[in-house]
Amino acid sequence: MxxxxxxxxxxxxxxxxxxxxxxxxxxxxxxxxxxxxxxxxxxxxxxxxxxxxxxxxxxxxxxxxxxxxxxxxxxxxxxxxxxxxxxxxxxxxxxxxxxxxxxxxxxxxxxxxxxxxxxxxxxTVPQAPLSFKAYDGKASFDGKAISFRWFWTGASSAKWKAGDQRFRIEELTGVEWRSPESRGSAGTAPKEGSAQGGPVAGGSATDAAATDAAAKDGTARNGTAKNGTARNGTGKGSPKGGGHGHLRLLRRSAEDQPAGRPDQDPAAVVFGMGYGLVHQSLPFAAAVLEAIQVSAPVPCAEGAPSPARAAAPRRDPADIAERIRHLGELHTAGLLTDDEFSAKKAELLAEL
The missing domain is CATH 2.30.29 (PH-domain like)
Incomplete structure (x- = not known):
């Protein structure tokens, strides 16, 4: 067009x-x-x-x-x-x-x-490396594995005892992402087993009853935590703003196990309105999903070697020239800055 x-x-x-x-x-x-x-x-x-x-x-x-x-x-x-x-x-x-x-x-x-x-x-989605800070830890993705590093001010005792976690892409079947801004999340935590957000397994959305629940409010008493959500006298029992979202990694080794509360699951990070915002956690979840699909083995006949993935087709030079001409028009019209025009032109030339 x-x-x-x-x-x-x-x-x-x-x-x-x-x-x-x-x-x-x-x-x-x-x-x-x-x-x-x-x-x-x-x-x-x-x-x-x-x-x-x-x-x-x-x-x-x-x-x-x-x-x-x-x-x-x-x-x-x-x-x-x-x-x-x-x-x-x-x-x-x-x-x-x-x-x-x-x-x-x-x-x-x-x-x-x-x-x-x-x-x-x-x-395509944003490429690794990616990271974001949740309420109870920092999530990082380097393209091959996801790491969770727990924060002592927010992580539950169960996560703190389990220690920092690292999951290779090959170990995962999907992700489960729940927005802290979705209906029913602001102000109060949903009840255990409520259908708020569902797992995305095998690289595609699936209809599954959500067995997760957000961390319930807990108040520190004498340096100990109620519900195992806060320690060291911080008194922090829920993410800022009352919203409860989470990112959970779905593992092959736990496919037959019921999903527990994300605040107690070492394969999940919990966030609220002020921690792990949508613009940080959702592109992260999407990048992990894409990596899981790319790493999945290509089905082949029994005994035959796995076929190599097809290389991306090269663009038609005439099409590239037309795209550059159109970019020049956008640049002249003031819709693209000098830097944007130069960057996009370089990307197109690299496709030749």
Whole structure:
């Protein structure tokens, strides 16, 4: 297509096989979108596109991702607020006709598999190394393994006794991410066994009864902790702000074991509104999911060697030249800075 559609805090740049979604930096842009920066979404990763009325004289153009095509959306499991949705483009109502035109253009290029789940991830996520601070520890991912380093001010006695943890990607089957901002999480912890957030196993979202629960409030008494959540007289028994989210690693060795409370599980970190924010923990969870899928063995006939993964196809030089020309137009129009133009041009030339 080669066109650009600019909305509030978001710009969609259409290509022949994908749409590049760029998020502006600014106080009105949610931090998750600022962290993502930009995302290239292949049309084969979409199942459809919607155009609906928005609030206060706006319309919303939303691309609908195929299940299993985007690890970020798989990890989120439907918990993201509308403002955090990276597939939404909000436009002034007077641009509805133009938005409808582009919606039809996207529908026209969707393939025959648009209505079925993707067999592999098609959208890339932030690459390792990644890390974030949770309430009870720091989570780090170097591309090969995830490490949890516990904080004495927040980790439970069970985690402190277990010691710092390190899990290789090969040991994992998926992740379970729960947003501290999801409904029911603010102010009070959900009851044990409540269906708040579910595991994402095997690299795709699954419907499973959530057996996790957030850490219950505990108050330190004489240097000891109630419910095993705080020690050394800190008196801290729950994440800041009352919200209870968590990131749990699903291990092959524990597949048959019931999931316990995340504040007691050495394979999970707990966070709230002030610790392990969505823009830090969700890209982390998505990167781990993608790594798990990439590391999974490729099925092959019994006795035959595992086939090598296919190399990414090289881009057509003519397509690269057209993309650079279009970037130049955006640069001239002031939509790209000098540094952004130079960086994107270098990326395109590297694909030749």
């Amino acid at each position: 080669g066109d650009v559609l600019a909305g509030f805090q978001t710009v969609w740049e259409f290509d022949t096989d994908s749409v590049l979604i760029r998020f502006e930096r600014g106080i009105r842009t949610p931090k998750l979108l600022q962290t993502l920066g930009e995302r290239r979404i292949p049309y084969e990763a979409l199942s459809g596109v919607e155009l609906t009325p928005g609030k206060r004289g706006t319309v919303v153009l939303r691309a609908v991702p195929r299940p299993g095509a985007d690890p970020l959306m798989d990890a989120a499991g439907g918990q993201l607020k509308e403002a955090y949705d990276p597939y939404r483009l909000v436009l002034p109502a007077e641009r509805e006709t133009l938005a409808d035109y582009y919606a039809e253009q996207i529908r026209a290029v969707l393939g025959p598999d648009a209505g079925i789940p993707a067999e592999a991830y098609l959208v």
